[in-house]
Amino acid sequence: AQSVTQLDSQVPVFEEAPVELRCNYSSSVSVYLFWYVQYPNQGLQLLLKYLSGSTLVKGINGFEAEFNKSQTSFHLRKPSVHISDTAEYFCAVKNTGFQKLVFGTGTRLLVSP
Amino acid sequence: GAVVSQHPSRVICKSGTSVKIECRSLDFQATTMFWYRQFPKQSLMLMATSNEGSKATYEQGVEKDKFLINHASLTLSTLTVTSAHPEDSSFYICSARDRDRYGSNEKLLFGSGTQLSVL
Numbered sequence A: 001a002q003s004v005t006q007l008d009s010q011v012p013v014f015e016e017a018p019v020e021l022r023c024n025y026s027s028s029v030s031v032y033l034f035w036y037v038q039y040p041n042q043g044l045q046l047l048l049k050y051l052s053g054s055t056l057v058k059g060i061n062g063f064e065a066e067f068n069k070s071q072t073s074f075h076l077r078k079p080s081v082h083i084s085d086t087a088e089y090f091c092a093v094k095n096t097g098f099q100k101l102v103f104g105t106g107t108r109l110l111v112s113p
Numbered sequence B: 001g002a003v004v005s006q007h008p009s010r011v012i013c014k015s016g017t018s019v020k021i022e023c024r025s026l027d028f029q030a031t032t033m034f035w036y037r038q039f040p041k042q043s044l045m046l047m048a049t050s051n052e053g054s055k056a057t058y059e060q061g062v063e064k065d066k067f068l069i070n071h072a073s074l075t076l077s078t079l080t081v082t083s084a085h086p087e088d089s090s091f092y093i094c095s096a097r098d099r100d101r102y103g104s105n106e107k108l109l110f111g112s113g114t115q116l117s118v119l
Helices: none
Strands: A003-005 A010-014 A019-021 A024-026 A031-038 A044-050 A056-058 A064-068 A073-078 A087-095 A101-103 A107-112 B003-007 B010-013 B019-026 B030-038 B044-051 B067-073 B076-081 B090-098 B108-110 B114-118
Touching (some): A003 A101, A010 A019, A019 A107, B003 B090, B003 B108
Antiparallel strands (some): B030 B090
């Protein structure tokens, strides 16, 4: 079975500063990895995903993530955040052979002026 | 473009009543839909997976008689919370998988969620 760990429940950062949201996963088989963003009282929106190939994945809104197989990590980064990036971010993993997405507990990104 | 429409966005009901939540795929057909439950400041927990035309598969610990799921067409799945109680209050989110995109090209879209409050 797969599992996802997001160690930081909340990350405060100032506007225009860089940010990294950490995600580690565990799985005995090949996986797909995802980052989703959730704004208050809304569903989830896909930011980016890693399926195969280049380990550096670029997504929407200036976010990128790097897949590190040896460290079983898939950290999300943005070089300069905006106030509008304030939201909940979820890392998720899926076995390439199954349908079910397993989510981490989420990280709340709080961007202040 | 392809979106998942979920209604209602918010519902308040009395204890003992039943509530139906609809999830529709727009501009695509969804053979599989997923229903999640999210408690405040927590992650999404998968409740059940529904495939069009067949019975839903429930996750361990989810009462199938309590949370009735119907996936009668390729564009509509419903979740009915029967005899709702205050402990059923939660944020419910559906997601749908595009029938025509699979494998590495798979596309999973989420609804905007339903906040259920049972008084």
